[in-house]
Amino acid sequence: MGKFIELVKRDLALAFRQGMDSLMVVAFFVIAVVLFPFGVGPEVNTLAKIAAGTIWVAALLSSMLSLERLFQTDYDDGSLELLALAPVPLEVTVLAKVVAHWLTTGLPLIITAPLLAVLMQLPEDGFLTLLGALLLGTPTLSLIGAVGAALILGSRRGGVLLSLLVLPLYIPILIFGVSAVDAAIFDQAVRPHMLFLGALLVGSLALTPWAAAAGLRQALE
Amino acid sequence: MTDFDKTRFRGEKLMCVRGERTVFHALDFTISAGGALTLIGPNGSGKSSLLRMMAGLLRPADGRMLWGEEDALDEIDEHGARLHYVGHHDAVKPVLTAAENIGFWAHLRDRGEDAVQDALGAFDIKHLYDVPGRFLSAGQKRRVNLARIIAAPAPLWLLDEPTTALDKATIKRLEAAIQKHRDAGGMVVLSTHADVDTPGAETLNLADFTCTAPLDEHVMV
Numbered sequence: 001m002g003k004f005i006e007l008v009k010r011d012l013a014l015a016f017r018q019g020m021d022s023l024m025v026v027a028f029f030v031i032a033v034v035l036f037p038f039g040v041g042p043e044v045n046t047l048a049k050i051a052a053g054t055i056w057v058a059a060l061l062s063s064m065l066s067l068e069r070l071f072q073t074d075y076d077d078g079s080l081e082l083l084a085l086a087p088v089p090l091e092v093t094v095l096a097k098v099v100a101h102w103l104t105t106g107l108p109l110i111i112t113a114p115l116l117a118v119l120m121q122l123p124e125d126g127f128l129t130l131l132g133a134l135l136l137g138t139p140t141l142s143l144i145g146a147v148g149a150a151l152i153l154g155s156r157r158g159g160v161l162l163s164l165l166v167l168p169l170y171i172p173i174l175i176f177g178v179s180a181v182d183a184a185i186f187d188q189a190v191r192p193h194m195l196f197l198g199a200l201l202v203g204s205l206a207l208t209p210w211a212a213a214a215g216l217r218q219a220l221e
Numbered sequence: 222m223t224d225f226d227k228t229r230f231r232g233e234k235l236m237c238v239r240g241e242r243t244v245f246h247a248l249d250f251t252i253s254a255g256g257a258l259t260l261i262g263p264n265g266s267g268k269s270s271l272l273r274m275m276a277g278l279l280r281p282a283d284g285r286m287l288w289g290e291e292d293a294l295d296e297i298d299e300h301g302a303r304l305h306y307v308g309h310h311d312a313v314k315p316v317l318t319a320a321e322n323i324g325f326w327a328h329l330r331d332r333g334e335d336a337v338q339d340a341l342g343a344f345d346i347k348h349l350y351d352v353p354g355r356f357l358s359a360g361q362k363r364r365v366n367l368a369r370i371i372a373a374p375a376p377l378w379l380l381d382e383p384t385t386a387l388d389k390a391t392i393k394r395l396e397a398a399i400q401k402h403r404d405a406g407g408m409v410v411l412s413t414h415a416d417v418d419t420p421g422a423e424t425l426n427l428a429d430f431t432c433t434a435p436l437d438e439h440v441m442v
Binding site for chain 1: 276277278279280298299301302304306308309310311312313314316317321325326328329330
């Protein structure tokens with residue numbers, strides 16, 4: 001456990017000292033959402049109808065932005081080889097890097113989301129559910145993304161390939177994330193949708209570290 | 222320095238295939254406690270591949286490696302813990318200081334701050350303690366990387382061209398470090414083009430194990 005925290009702390013230190021990365025993710029998130037009122041017009045009802053979906057789609061895209069660098073810098077400078085040889089299972093290392101990724105991208109997105117919800121005229125009833133759904137959904141995005149990030153190592157044009165690999169897998173999170181918010185607005189049961197999001201999180205928590213670690217070992221050969 | 226358990230590291234009938242070319246085959250090696258093995262051979266003869274194979278980063282296409290009496294690659298995490306690998310990249314993070322760079326790897330192997338100090342002293346880089354990696358020269362980065370392997374003892378050192386970018390005085394320090402490591406019962410495998418003085422080291426010429434026409438130099442990584 002101490003080593004897990006050591007790994008998370010290192011990635012956080014790297015992220016904070018390199019600075020810009022998580023700021024850019026948040027900036028992209030804000031700009032992507034702000035574009036919609038310009039595109040569909042400022043009509044309150046229209047905006048309210050698409051609010052949850054817009055915020056979720058923008059969250060998926062911005063969380064994907066920084067995924068490419070999840071393992072890439074360590075791969076380029078030789079740290080990944082040493083991490084694979086360190087006396088910590090590579091699966092644990094992957095999980096630590098995912099946690100750090102979520103803390104530097106997922107969490108800032110959740111903090112910014114209420115602001116954008118106001119902008120998009122999301123009905124008040126949906127606010128808490130939106131935050132809860134993001135809290136359950138964004139870690140899953142980072143987990144699934146880690147598998148994609150491991151698979152693209154060593155390929156040119158990795159970024160585009162990454163979105164092709166990862167975005168289809170994000171669809172279930174998008175569906176349940178948006179329907180949870182809609183259910184809250186229309187006074188229906190939110191619980192089933194949240195349970196599905198939770199199940200997706202638990203499932204990917206159990207599976208993706210192994211898949212990503214296998215991808216990393218492959219890349220190191 | 223603690224003494225390591227007396228054991229042997231052996232390879233039997235190892236074969237390496239890269240990009241459908243056989244780089245070497247039927248290669249045997251034995252290193253005993255306190256022993257050293259120098260790998261020589263022309264570019265592309267598989268020195269780096271053999272070192273990566275010994276580290277467990279590259280699976281042998283045929284043959285096996287034994288640590289004592291057990292298969293070295295059965296428990297890959299255990300194997301990683303008993304070796305240090307110095308590859309072509311120095312794994313020095315530009316935003317972390319020299320001490321933080323070494324400290325991170327030392328902490329993963331349960332070593333504290335005093336181990337980092339000793340390691341910095343061994344390569345005469347105490348003055349770089351709080352200098353960020355981005356201000357280090359190539360030779361200084363290499364010294365930081367070599368200090369990393371001193372900070373946390375492991376019985377097997379795999380050094381791929383460790384003298385790259387090092388000045389004469391530092392090569393002397395490296396020789397002293399290798400001698401100290403061997404006196405404690407450690408094993409060293411190194412590939413080199415420059416002269417590193419390792420008394421009593423055995424030499425393995427990779428050219429003896431190539432099975433077809435000479436390879437193009439660019440095939441090998």
